[in-house]
Amino acid sequence: MQVLIVDDHPLFRAGLEGLVRSICGDAEVLQAACLASARACGRQDFDLVLLDLHLPGTDPSVSLSQARELFETACLVVVSGQDDATTIHDCISRGAAGFIPKDTEPGLTEQALRLVLADGIYLPPKAFRAPQRAEPPGRIAPQLSPRQHAVLRSLLQGKSNKLIAREIGIAEGTVKAHLWSVYQVLGVQSRAQAMYVAHQLGMFGG
Numbered sequence: 522m523q524v525l526i527v528d529d530h531p532l533f534r535a536g537l538e539g540l541v542r543s544i545c546g547d548a549e550v551l552q553a554a555c556l557a558s559a560r561a562c563g564r565q566d567f568d569l570v571l572l573d574l575h576l577p578g579t580d581p582s583v584s585l586s587q588a589r590e591l592f593e594t595a596c597l598v599v600v601s602g603q604d605d606a607t608t609i610h611d612c613i614s615r616g617a618a619g620f621i622p623k624d625t626e627p628g629l630t631e632q633a634l635r636l637v638l639a640d641g642i643y644l645p646p647k648a649f650r651a652p653q654r655a656e657p658p659g660r661i662a663p664q665l666s667p668r669q670h671a672v673l674r675s676l677l678q679g680k681s682n683k684l685i686a687r688e689i690g691i692a693e694g695t696v697k698a699h700l701w702s703v704y705q706v707l708g709v710q711s712r713a714q715a716m717y718v719a720h721q722l723g724m725f726g727g
């Protein structure tokens with residue numbers, strides 16, 4: 522596994538690297554203090570990129586977009602001290618696969634990384650503290666078939682496509698097809714966005 526940690530605090534980078542290695546001992550972990558250094562490493566084949574939004578010489582509002590362009594195929598997770606619900610939602614909307622606040626306890630951070638690496642989604646409780654949108658009850662849920670509803674519920678539990686397929690008793694390719702349909706209904710483009718919108722709409726009671 523190839524991992525890149527982009528953060529301007531050496532001690533924090535070292536702590537994240539330790540957590541990554543506790544999960545995958547043979548991981549190749551590179552560190553960069555800014556996006557310019559990340560670009561200079563000359564590699565784009567990372568499996569996981571852990572990104573701080575507030576980097577030297579980079580506007581926080583564009584850090585994620587620049588990283589997404591640099592590492593198109595990577596699972597990109599924001600690890601930031603700016604962790605209000607609006608910021609989290611904005612990061613998910615712009616392509617982040619997850620968001621871990623910097624004040625998250627090491628044990629929970631490790632669990633979050635394990636979840637992300639298993640093709641799950643990690644969003645902190647803070648992501649769901651913003652006032653819910655005023656949507657008519659039942660406006661979205663009735664448009665989902667029972668199977669799509671079950672797949673979405675499993676997604677909200679952070680389960681991978683493979684695990685969802687095994688538990689529901691369908692092929693993994695069928696899970697992907699159901700997820701694509703769910704994305705169309707919710708008007709989203711990723712698992713993380715679907716997770717956020719489903720919570721905001723209160724589709725599963727909270």
